[in-house]
Amino acid sequence: MPSTPAKKQSIINPVTIPKGQHPVTFSDISDNTLSVLRRLNAKGYEAYLVGGCIRDRLMGKTPKDFDVATNATPEQIKECFRNCRLIGRRFRLAHIVFGRDIIEVATFRGHHEEVNANEEENKTQVKGRRGNQVDDVLAKQDQQGQLLRDNVFGTIEEDAERRDFTFNAMYFSAKDQSIIDFANGMASINEKKIELIGDPATRFREDPVRMIRAIRFSAKLGMTIPPEMGDQIKELSHLLANIPPARLFEEVLKLLVTGIGLRTFHLLHEYGLFAPLFPQLAPLLVDNSCREMKLVEQVLKNTDDRLNNEQRVTPAFLYAAFLWYPVEESTQFIMGESGVAQNDAFNIAVGEVLQKQTQRIMIPKRFSIPIREMWQLQMRLPRRFGRRAYQTLSHPRFRAAYDFLLIRGQIEGGDLLELGEWWTEFQEVTPEQRKDMISDLRKQPGVPRKKKIIKKRKAT
Ligand code: ATP
């Protein structure tokens, strides 16, 4: 049933905090961002810094990026900057490009119930991307009340009201360095309590991604989710399944690959948001001591540690690890059902698990190929006779596969632990010693060559 739009008026009460009475100064803002704000102001438009950068600075954190909001339409913004690119269909935006630094500039959003009255005027605002053809749908909601399109432009008050949380509706002006706090975001920051603007159920239905944003801000900023909001999230968590997989790919990276993945995962799990994101893994997380839970936690901990030590991480590793036990389970199932050999069942399982996952979260090819390779290598790592160990070692994905084997060994122990130790040693020793290690494998008495080689290691 489509829900009614967010309640109006009562929640918006702009309070101006003058320069000097808040901690944000020009020195907190990048030069490129300041130049964008000043150019828009000079051309006669209103322009503000808004959202995460102001919120993070007020909470003593270094802003990750700078978001600008203005009353200029995307086309008007484009006229102000040669280095401007218009992007997005669901939510049209301007990107001002300074080499690798991109400043996102959004036009103030308005209310959808006024679409009909303003339609003619608004239609002209969405011309451009497809030549003179006018996209006649500016705002669109689906059966659950989810906003499929949000391109109705409005005033700054309307824009504030359409933002998600009260602490994200604080606007910094480069003209006088004041902050306009539209929804009492300062109180939310001081109380460290996450508050939605408007009616929570309506706002979560309009855009279910707001539920995972609440989790992200809670994990990142140490803010509490009030119990009523928590209940709403648990009730509506299934709506995440309606979000386009491409959008969720980006959102999940922000959740799990920014240095607080483990904390964020626990919250997602607690509020029932992990299952719609990873429907094949979630049912296996039966309790805190099961191997699936331990693997997820260990991989997230390693990812967080690496990020916090400024080491490289790849989402492929995370996805490969998250989906490993579903692949293992599915392999067993296929073998039992159809009696095909383990290798064939494994290959079928790999395809099926990835395909099901991408129905929820898109996994671009640049990640799905390494995921498959990491999995295939798990099958190859136990097979070390002849040239096999050398071939595996020289595989471009060996390092990731070996790291993953070590984690599996840490969790499952036994043969896997020994196999991991064998590979650690194999990498460290001289070429002569490598030969010896391989011929030692052959010396295992009474173990048939082609059968489970992991078992042979155990006999060493
Ligand atoms: P960060 O950039 O640190 O992840 P942020 O709050 O800046 O956090 P962005 O995705 O950059 O997040 O969005 C910028 C601003 O746009 C937000 O602060 C918020 O005001 C608004 N916004 C973003 N996503 C939504 C949404 N789903 N619904 C309503 N408003 C949103």
Ligand code: MG
């Ligand atoms: Mg931001």
